[in-house]
Amino acid sequence: MSAHSEPTALHPDRLFPAEPGTRAIARRLYAAVRALPIISPHGHTDPRWFAADQPFSDPASLLLTPDHYITRMLYSQGVALEALGVAPGGEERQSPPDPPAIWRTFAAHYRLFRGTPTRLWLDWVLAEVFGADVPLTPDNADEAYRRINARLAEPAFRPRALFERFGIEVLTTTESPLDTLEHHAALRTSGWPGRVIPAYRPDPVIDPQTPGFVANLERFGALTGTDPFTWRGYLDAHRARRAFFASFGATSTDHGHPTARTADLDAAAAAALFERVLRAVRAGSLASADAEAFRAQMLTEMARMSLDDGLVLQIHPGCWRNHNAALFRRFGPNIGADMPTPTDYVRALRPLLNRFGNEPTLRVIVFTLDESSYSRELAPLAGHYPALRLGPAWWFHDSPEGLMRFREQTTETAGFYNTVGFNDDTRAFLSIPARHDVARRVDCAFLARLVAEHRLPQDEALEVARDLAYRLPKQAYRL
Amino acid sequence: MSAHSEPTALHPDRLFPAEPGTRAIARRLYAAVRALPIISPHGHTDPRWFAADQPFSDPASLLLTPDHYITRMLYSQGVALEALGVAPGGEERQSPPDPPAIWRTFAAHYRLFRGTPTRLWLDWVLAEVFGADVPLTPDNADEAYRRINARLAEPAFRPRALFERFGIEVLTTTESPLDTLEHHAALRTSGWPGRVIPAYRPDPVIDPQTPGFVANLERFGALTGTDPFTWRGYLDAHRARRAFFASFGATSTDHGHPTARTADLDAAAAAALFERVLRAVRAGSLASADAEAFRAQMLTEMARMSLDDGLVLQIHPGCWRNHNAALFRRFGPNIGADMPTPTDYVRALRPLLNRFGNEPTLRVIVFTLDESSYSRELAPLAGHYPALRLGPAWWFHDSPEGLMRFREQTTETAGFYNTVGFNDDTRAFLSIPARHDVARRVDCAFLARLVAEHRLPQDEALEVARDLAYRLPKQAYRL
C-alpha cells in the first residue's frame, strides 16, 4: 500500500466530497473564492508582531508552545507541559530552553492529531509557508526544524511580509480595555498599509469575579478621567474607552461570559446592583448570582452603547475556563483546560432582545460551544431578530466536521444571510490562511451538495460562496 | 458558468443523493410512492376554504402574508412586517393594501431563502401549481404575479379543485374546542366528497395562562350544557366536545404545551388543583407552577378519555410562544417569533406513561423541536411503550436536513414502525404537496443509502417507503 502513502494533506481536492460530480461542483465554487482577500474580524494575534516587525524567534515558540490545541492534546497523552516550553507562572518564554527538543517531542506525537484540524493547519503551514515535507515524522523532524528556523531569519518571513503574502485585508486583535493600544498606535504611524485593528474586550472590568477587579476599575478610571466607582462614571469610562478603541479602527466589542445571560434592569436597579457588587468584591463576599446578574446587565448596557457608537457586539459564552485547578495554579490560563458547557440562548438573550432586538442598526453576533443549540435555539433566534447574527463554528468546532454541522444545522432555519462568514479566532498567526482555506472548502463542499441534489442552482451557489468568504464578514463587522 | 444557471429546483432527481448508484435506488423507491394519495393528519388550513370554495384573493395574501416562515426571514433582515401585509392587531387583512408591492418586496429578498425548505416549497408552488418561471427574481416578479393572479380567478384554482388535483385523501384541520365547526358542518352537507376533518385542540380551555381563560370556560359550558367550573362538569364538557368533534370525523386531539410534563394525580387532588387554579386565575394570582401542573394533569385526563373514545392524542411541546414581546403587542401571535426550548421527555412523560403507557389501545404521538432528544429520549421511549409513537420532524425541522436527521437518529432504536409517517402541519395549503414530496424524497434517499450500504434489501426498502408515505399515517391516526 506504499503507493498510497504520499502526503495528501495538500491535495488540491482536500475536504471536497469524494463523489466525482459533487467534487467537480465544489472545485468550480472554490476556484471563485480561493484567492479572495482574507477578512479576519475576530482573533487573538499579537499587534506587537506587526508594529515591531521583528523576526519570529524559533519554530517551537512560534508554532507549538502558544498553541493550546497542540499543548492540550500532547498533555492528554502524558507529555508534560514543561516539555513543550510552557513555563510555570503563566508566561510563555520568548526563548524556551531547547526549541529543537520541543519540536522533536511534537514530531514523536504527531500521530495524535490524525483526524483533527490541527493536523490540517500544521500541514498547510509546513508545506505552504515553509516548503517542508509533510507529514512530519520523527525522521524528518530535525530537517524540518532547520529549514523553518533558517526561513524565519529571512525578510520574507517577518510578520508584515507574511501578512501581505497571506492576502489579509483586515486583521482584528482583541484587547483589554486597560490596554494602551501602543502597538496599534505605532502601527498607524508606521506608514505600513496593513490594516490591523483592535476589538474592545472589557471582561476584566465587567466580570467582578476577575482577580484584581477593583484595581482594574481604578486603572479604568485613571485612563478615562472618570470615577469608575459610581455607576455613571463607570459607564462613562466604557464610552470613553470604546471611543478610544474606535479611534484605532475598532468596529466591534467582544464578551467572553460563562453564560449568555442578559438582563434589562432599570437605571436605578442597575446602579444599585453595581454598588452591591462593588461592596461585595471589596468585602470578599461576592455572590455568584450577583456576579452573573451584573455581567448579564452589562451585555445590555453594551448593546445600548452600540446603538450610539455603532460597534458590533460579539458574545462568546458557555466556556468553563481553567477547569483543571492544579494546572491553572501552576501555569495560568490558556493552556488548553477550558471546557464547553450546555448553553441556553432562548431564555438568556430574551431581556436584551426584548429591549433592543428589533433595532435594525444594532448588530449582535452570538457564538456557541454547544452544538445542540444550533438548530434548537440559535438558528430560530437569528432567523427572526433583526439585530442578531450567528457567528461561525467556534473553537472546538472550527474544524471540517464542525463547520459542516454548523451549515447543516443552521441554514434551513436562519439561511446563509443571518450568518457572518468565518472567524479564525486564533493566536496562531501562520495558520490563519489555512483556517480560512478550510472554512472556504467546507462551505463549497456544503454548497456543492445542495447543487448536486438540485436544491440550489449553481450560479446562486457561486454567489453564496463569495458572500460567505468575503462580503458577509466585511458587512457584518462593518469593515 | 451560465450553462449551469437553469432552474434546478424542480429537477426530477432533486433531494436524491448524488452518488449514481444510490440515486438510482432512490429513483426506484420514489417511483413507487410519488403518486400515492396524500394523508395529511395534522395541519392548520382553514376549513372555510373548502366549505365556501371561493377563489383565493391574490398571490400575496395567499402565499406570503400568512406564512410565518416567510415573514420571519424577511423581518430578520430588516423588512417591516407591515410591508408584508401583516396588520397591527393580529388579524391578517383579507386584501392587503398593495399585494403587488408585497410580492415585489418578497422577490427582492428571495435570495435569503437559499438553502431553506421555504425555497423548495415556493419553487414547487410557482412552477407546478402555476407554471411560473423559477427561480423568482426581481425581473420576473411582476410577470409571475400577473400569471398567478390570473390563475386564481380560474375554477381550476379554487380550493376544492386544488384539493382534488393534489391527490389529498384526507386533510385534518385543527380547531378550538369553542369552535362551532360550522365550516366542517357545511362541508359534510355539501355533497363534495373531499374528506376534511377537524382535530380537537383544547389549549384555550386547558391552559390557564391563556388570556380570557375564564370566559373560554364559560363558553365551554354553554356549548355543552355542563358546569365548567366544577371538575366533574369541566371533564364532562371535554367529553362532550370530543364527541362533537368525532361526529365530524375527528380522530385526534392535539396539545401545544410549553413542556411535555404530565402528571397523574388522584381524582381528589386533581379536582383540588382545578379549583385552586380557577380561584387564582380569577384573582389574577396564578402561579406558573400550578398552571404547569394543571396542563400536566390534563394530558393524562385526555389520555384517559382517549381510552374511551379512541381519539389519538398528539403532544406538541417545547415552544416558547411570542418570544418577541414588542412584536406580540403590536401584531399578536403567529408572526414567526416562536422559539424552541430544551425539552425533556423521559422525566416529563413518565406519569402519563406509567398510568397508561402499556395500554395497547391508546395512541400517543409526541413531537419535538429539540433534536437532541431524538436519539437520547424519544426513540428509546417509543421503542418500548406500546402506547407511544414518534411524530415526524416538526416545524423548524420539517426540511431536507431535518427530516434526514430524524431518520438517522430515531430509526436504529425505534425502527420505522414506531413512527407515523409525515405531517405537513401547515396553514399554507398550496404547499402541502410540495411538503409531502420533500418528505417522500428524503425518506427514499435515506432508504436508498441503507440499500446501497447493504443494510436493507431493496424489496424491503420499497415496502418501508410505501408504509411511511401512506400506510403508517393512515393507521397511526386511525383514518
Add this chain to the structure above:
Amino acid sequence: MSAHSEPTALHPDRLFPAEPGTRAIARRLYAAVRALPIISPHGHTDPRWFAADQPFSDPASLLLTPDHYITRMLYSQGVALEALGVAPGGEERQSPPDPPAIWRTFAAHYRLFRGTPTRLWLDWVLAEVFGADVPLTPDNADEAYRRINARLAEPAFRPRALFERFGIEVLTTTESPLDTLEHHAALRTSGWPGRVIPAYRPDPVIDPQTPGFVANLERFGALTGTDPFTWRGYLDAHRARRAFFASFGATSTDHGHPTARTADLDAAAAAALFERVLRAVRAGSLASADAEAFRAQMLTEMARMSLDDGLVLQIHPGCWRNHNAALFRRFGPNIGADMPTPTDYVRALRPLLNRFGNEPTLRVIVFTLDESSYSRELAPLAGHYPALRLGPAWWFHDSPEGLMRFREQTTETAGFYNTVGFNDDTRAFLSIPARHDVARRVDCAFLARLVAEHRLPQDEALEVARDLAYRLPKQAYRL
C-alpha cells in the same frame, strides 16, 4: 424488482460508503482488520457458559428471550413479554414453554427491525454461525428453528468451541462484588486456554438506593472479614474484593450510576456521609441528595484505589433504569425499559478530575447515552486530562449511525488516541463477532472518507484502523 430481493445483509461490502472510490479504500482498510482477534473488554456474558461448556438449550432462549433489544421492540408493538418467554418475577425460564412459538412470533415481527442494528446482528448470527437463510420470514422460520436447534446439539456449537471459532482473545464479564466468582475459578482450573475474566461492578454495595443495601453490606463484610459498617472497614472490603477480582485476571471496575457526579470530600466528611447514609437507609429515610452524594464520593474513592491496584475505572452514567413501573413490578429489571437522560460531565466529573485527573497512571473510561455531550463535553475533557479516555458509542448508540456519529463528533477534538476502541457490552454471546464486525466496518468507513477527502494518508489510516480494532482496547484496559 424481484431481482433485487436477494439477501444483502451479508454482502461483503455492507456498511461501506456507496461511492466507489471511497468504498475501495474502505475495503482495503477492512481487509487489514477483519480477522484481527476480538478484544471484548466490557460485557455481560455468563461465565457459567464457558465454565460448564454445556450445549445451549434452544434458539429462543439463546437468541431472543434474554435480548432486551428484541423484547423491547416487540413489546412496543403490542407483543406481550410472556409471548417471548420472559417470565414474571424477573427470572428467565431456562426452557420457556414453547420455544418454537416464540421463534415464530419473532419471525412474524422481523420487519420491525428494519434499519436497526439488531437486524444486522441477527442476520449475521443466522447466516454466519448457523448457515440459515436470511432474511428470516414467517415462511422460513420453522426451517431456521430446526436447523439452529440441531446445530446447538453439536460439539462445535458449545460455548468454548464458539469462543474459539469467533477468534476471541479475551472476554470480560461483569460481576457483583458479592459474587463468589465460582465459574471464573472453575475456568482457571479447567485447563481450557480461553481468557475469560471478570470486572468489578460494585453498584450493589455502593448505591444506597439498591434494594437490600444493608444485607449486601453484611455479606460484603462476611466475604472480606471486615466491618462493612465502618467507613474504614467498608473501604477495606472494597480493597479486598478488588484484589480478589484481580486474582482472577480482572483489570477493571465498572460503575453504573444515574449521573456522572463525583465528589471529593475529605476523609472525615466522607466517613460522616457514609454513617449518615447508613442510618438513613436503616430508618427508611434516605434522602436522594445523600444517595447521590455518596455515589459521587465513591467514584473518587474507587479512583484512589485504582491508583494503588491499577484497575481501570469505567463509568456508565445517565440511564433511568426501570422506567416502566408496572413492568418492573411484574418482570424485574433488564427487559428493555431503561431510558437515557441528559447527562452532564464537565461539572460532574470535575471533583474527581481535579483530584486525580492529572495522574498519568490512572485510567478512567467514561461512556454516555447523551450524544449531545460528545462534542460539547466528552471530547474536550478527554482531549485534555491524561487520566481520561472515551468509551465507544454505547447501548442505544452501538449501531452504524451511532458509531459513525461518535467518530464524527469526537475525533476532531479528542483524536483517535483518547478513545479505547470498541466494547460490545452484550449478554448476547453469539452476536459478539457481529458487533465487532459492525464497529470495524464503520471505523473503516469513517477512515475511508478521511482518506478520500485527502484529510489523512491511507497508510496512516491503516495504522489507525488496526489501533482501533485491536491495540487501543488492549492497551486501554491493560490486557
